Amino acid sequence: MGGFRTLLFKELLRFWKVSFQTVLAPLLTALLYLLIFSHVLEEHVQPYPGVSYTAFLIPGLAMMSMLQNAFANSSSSLIQSKITGNIVFMLLPPLSHAEIFLAYALAAVVRGAVVGTGVIAVTAGFIDLPVRFPLWVLAFALFGSAILGSLGIIAGIWAEKFDQLAAFQNFIIMPLTFLSGVFYSIHSLPPFWQALSHVNPFFYMIDGFRYGFFGASDVAPHLSLAIVAGSFLVLSFLTLWLLKSGYKLRQ
Amino acid sequence: MTPAIQVRQVHKRYGAVHALAGVDLEVRQGEFFALLGPNGAGKTTLINTLAGLARADGGSLQVMGHDVVADYRQARRNLGVVPQELVFDPFFSVRETLRIQSGYFGMRRNDAWIDEVMERLDLTSRAGFNMRALSGGMKRRVLVAQALVHKPPVIVLDEPTAGVDVELRQALWDFVKQLNADGHTIVLTTHYLDEAEMLCQRVAMLKQGRVVALDSTQNLVRSVSGRQVRLRLAPEGLPPGLEGIRVGSENGTHLLALDDYPDLERVMGTLRQAGSRVLEMEIVQPDLEDVFVQIMRKA
Numbered sequence: 001m002g003g004f005r006t007l008l009f010k011e012l013l014r015f016w017k018v019s020f021q022t023v024l025a026p027l028l029t030a031l032l033y034l035l036i037f038s039h040v041l042e043e044h045v046q047p048y049p050g051v052s053y054t055a056f057l058i059p060g061l062a063m064m065s066m067l068q069n070a071f072a073n074s075s076s077s078l079i080q081s082k083i084t085g086n087i088v089f090m091l092l093p094p095l096s097h098a099e100i101f102l103a104y105a106l107a108a109v110v111r112g113a114v115v116g117t118g119v120i121a122v123t124a125g126f127i128d129l130p131v132r133f134p135l136w137v138l139a140f141a142l143f144g145s146a147i148l149g150s151l152g153i154i155a156g157i158w159a160e161k162f163d164q165l166a167a168f169q170n171f172i173i174m175p176l177t178f179l180s181g182v183f184y185s186i187h188s189l190p191p192f193w194q195a196l197s198h199v200n201p202f203f204y205m206i207d208g209f210r211y212g213f214f215g216a217s218d219v220a221p222h223l224s225l226a227i228v229a230g231s232f233l234v235l236s237f238l239t240l241w242l243l244k245s246g247y248k249l250r251q
Numbered sequence: 252m253t254p255a256i257q258v259r260q261v262h263k264r265y266g267a268v269h270a271l272a273g274v275d276l277e278v279r280q281g282e283f284f285a286l287l288g289p290n291g292a293g294k295t296t297l298i299n300t301l302a303g304l305a306r307a308d309g310g311s312l313q314v315m316g317h318d319v320v321a322d323y324r325q326a327r328r329n330l331g332v333v334p335q336e337l338v339f340d341p342f343f344s345v346r347e348t349l350r351i352q353s354g355y356f357g358m359r360r361n362d363a364w365i366d367e368v369m370e371r372l373d374l375t376s377r378a379g380f381n382m383r384a385l386s387g388g389m390k391r392r393v394l395v396a397q398a399l400v401h402k403p404p405v406i407v408l409d410e411p412t413a414g415v416d417v418e419l420r421q422a423l424w425d426f427v428k429q430l431n432a433d434g435h436t437i438v439l440t441t442h443y444l445d446e447a448e449m450l451c452q453r454v455a456m457l458k459q460g461r462v463v464a465l466d467s468t469q470n471l472v473r474s475v476s477g478r479q480v481r482l483r484l485a486p487e488g489l490p491p492g493l494e495g496i497r498v499g500s501e502n503g504t505h506l507l508a509l510d511d512y513p514d515l516e517r518v519m520g521t522l523r524q525a526g527s528r529v530l531e532m533e534i535v536q537p538d539l540e541d542v543f544v545q546i547m548r549k550a
Binding site: 002003005006007009010013014017018081084085086088089090091092093094095096246250251 | 303330332340355
């Protein structure tokens with residue numbers, strides 16, 4: 001397991017060395033979203049009884065930041081290594097495909113957790129946020145980041161240039177995140193869009209995560225957890241299979 | 252004794268290109284071995300399949316008796332590869348790069364050896380420098396150090412001196428010769444054939460994915476016809492009887508082709524009969540470059 005620990009350490013060190021970009025920038029973005037949306041909507045929207053819009057928005061923003069940063073961590077690391085050619089340093093040693101997967105996914109989870117905790121911390125000054133069920137918060141944070149970390153590995157392996165990775169990020173990850181109920185409760189949507197939201201796995205990550213804070217959600221948290229855990233399992237197997245096959249990594 | 256490297260009937264195709272077309276090769280432990288061939292001959296593909304960077308379509312490869320697919324962990328622990336491309340990770344310093352590479356092989360407390368490798372490659376003063384801040388030659392040294400951090404018994408250097416200045420080239424060869432003397436098996440690919448001739452005991456030549464020559468450097472050089480004799484004569488003109496073997500004339504000297512040394516006796520006899528005196532004489536021996544050119548033409 002020595003190789004796995006080193007690869008994990010290297011991945012953590014890599015994002016930490018550029019923490020302005022990887023940690024502080026997403027915190028600022030989340031803060032700006034909060035200031036703008038809460039200013040505009042605080043007086044007009046109350047998603048759950050007794051929960052203000054600002055309070056509702058904070059877990060959503062935290063989860064969105066976690067997901068986006070978990071994806072960015074593994075995908076950007078892999079594509080940079082592939083394009084600069086230094087990926088050989090990881091491919092030459094006796095690292096198994098499972099070690100590579102675990103190291104990249106765990107590093108993505110850690111970056112997600114650092115950013116998510118940061119978002120909660122910097123927005124805590126605005127409102128007194130309840131945490132009704134911390135274990136639910138933790139479970140959705142971990143599964144959500146791990147899913148996006150795995151997706152990042154898949155995208156990083158598949159993409160051959162930064163343009164393709166940006167397309168993956170902008171045309172798949174971004175719409176799924178923004179349309180997952182970060183900024184609204186899906187009950188406020190027309191029936192068609194509500195139904196469509198139910199096939200978006202990101203919706204269950206956000207909704208379950210929010211349940212941990214307020215004890216209220218759009219769907220039952222057990223259903224969300226089952227869907228999120230199932231998605232994680234499917235993506236893990238897919239990522240492991242890709243790594244084992246050597247697809248686009250070993251000629 | 253288990254061969255350091257064993258390659259049996261290895262095939263590799265990239266679409267229509269048959270990059271390796273049934274390569275058979277064996278490198279003995281402790282050898283200094285050259286893998287030569289023109290660009291596109293399959294040298295790097297062979298190294299990549301050996302190192303697990305590419306997968307062979309057929310055949311088998313072993314490093315110190317370990318199959319590179321079935322027993323890849325042991326095979327890779329026994330192999331250090333210096334890649335041809337000058338690649339580096341811009342996030343880390345030289346020391347961090349070497350510690351990370353060592354850790355990938357499960358060697359986490361390896362600073363004593365890392366320090367020694369840096370010292371021997373003259374990298375100690377650059378240990379804290381970010382990789383981006385190094386010159387090309389220094390980056391090349393780090394690549395060599397990275398291949399050695401896990402003390403592999405078999406070391407493959409893929410054109411390590413391409414674009415490298417004379418000083419580094421000599422320092423690098425001194426270091427690699429020392430590694431070889433310490434018992435490491437060295438496999439080298441290079442386009443500088445004088446380096447291969449000077450350093451390597453055995454040579455394999457590849458052309459279009461096939462081994463077209465495999466022998467000791469000495470035997471290969473001996474095997475070629477093509478010795479030449481350079482003569483300065485008095486009177487200057489070449490006797491008509493030797494015109495047939497004249498390769499060229501320059502600055503009052505004549506260059507004549509010899510099939511072998513007994514030919515020299517015939518040349519001398521002709522000169523005596525024609526009344527020519529030999530003022531200067533130099534035998535020009537064929538070198539590995541001549542062998543290479545001849546074999547590549549034939550194959």
